Amino acid sequence: MSEIYDIGYRHYDGPRLGGGHATRALAVHSLRAIFGLGRTARSKIMPFALATIMLVPAVVSIAAMALIQQRAMTYSGYAVIMQAIVAIFLASQAPTVVAPDLRFRVLPLYLSRPITVTSYVAAKVAAMTAALFLLLAVPLVLMYAGELLIDLDGPPQTKEFLGALSMSLVLAVLLATFGLALASLTPRRGLGVASVIAVYLLSTASVPIIYSALEMSGYHSAASWAWLMNPFWLVDAVQVWLFDTPSHAEGAYPGGPLPAVIVVALIGVAVAVLAARYRKAASR
């Protein structure tokens, strides 16, 4: 007969915070990891450099408003114009969220705590979404604060600002789910970075070529659909539909609610890929 002896260690009798708290802690930890907080100085360089570059147009715009009373940048076009920086941020940081846990096979350790696969994935997606939203929203808020302080002629563009802010959240969810789904397919960080940026570049570089070819050949309605292949223009199309902002592509988007439907469908596909991937990873 074997017996587990009580060798006199003190028992934990504090409050048990449960699964929700564990999920929240994991999300906060992942968010800090995305920006390199609590890690070496070398891993802080990339996210903070990219976040600083994101702020540059906002600062220039505030300076232009103060000195020559003109807007250098619109709220609604910010994400589309700065899309390369956002994409590099997503590509370089999404693998840091998912790759190490897969590579060192520590998922079963997480799952031995009160965390389920669903809440693990939800925490990772929430962290990446929050990071991208911060990246997109901080320049907008800064620009709006500058506009209020400078007090230009005419009313402040509050509606456009709030619209752009809410679209930033939609864009952040779309990019985070998609980026994490792509990055989680490989346990190697370098390959994860390369695959996310390859998919983004494929959509960006081919869109203007397809658009101009279709436009020149007279397929005008088909040409407008080409813009929806890129996530930034896709969300811009939703913004045009919801908030009547001008289009930030070279041509018009197809109107109506269809871009919004595509966004929801894409997020659904990405979440399904993530769920399938992690069900498999958890069982190993």
Add this chain to the structure above:
Amino acid sequence: MNTVVAGITYRALLGRRRIVLLLLLPLALIGLAVLLRIVGSADQRTAVLLMEKFAIGTMLPLLGLIAGTGVIAPEIDDGTVIHLLSKPISRPAITRTKFLVAASLLALFAAVPTYVAAWLLVGNEDGLAPGFALGALVGGIAYAAVFLLLGVVTRHAVTIGIIYALVWESVVGGFVPGAQKFSIQYWAQTVADQISDSPFLTTQVTFGFAAPALVVVTVGAVLWAGHRLRGFSLTGDE
């Protein structure tokens, strides 16, 4: 040149998921060329646009990045490179072998599809297809060398390589003409312009600058990578 090292590297690159990425990009290029043909805009202007913006401007740096860093960075990343470095093979020979592997893959996955895509659009008019194929070949070889060096020097090779290709070559090169002089993809276009006499293809960098620059960058990067690997110290993951 060491055939065993070359064989291992080929297997590592082609046997894993990396091959999906290596195939995806050239297939997209050929798919675009087919699409352009179907909608009936297969003229020289479109062909040059597709080649400059997509083949040389997007596909080539990405493939160079995947192949160039892929031959050495994963091994350094997970520490298995120590088995290779502890063998009695000269380390410059290791880098030379790995560079040749990456260059051969770029010839297969970048230069050949570039030729096929350009040929699909305009046939052999004005030497556009062979011109861009040669441009993609020499540009791809230079990219392979540079990104191999990056893979040896830093753990963030892929991210830094993307920033070089996207921010420096595409954005800065698009607005600042001076930056085009120090950009591999503009050198590749100059080489393409040498072969092709299409009126739609204009380049800003002279051939007298681009050709020596390509040679110097390629040879210099391979030699330096070999030198770095000689004094290589394996440090832990961050």
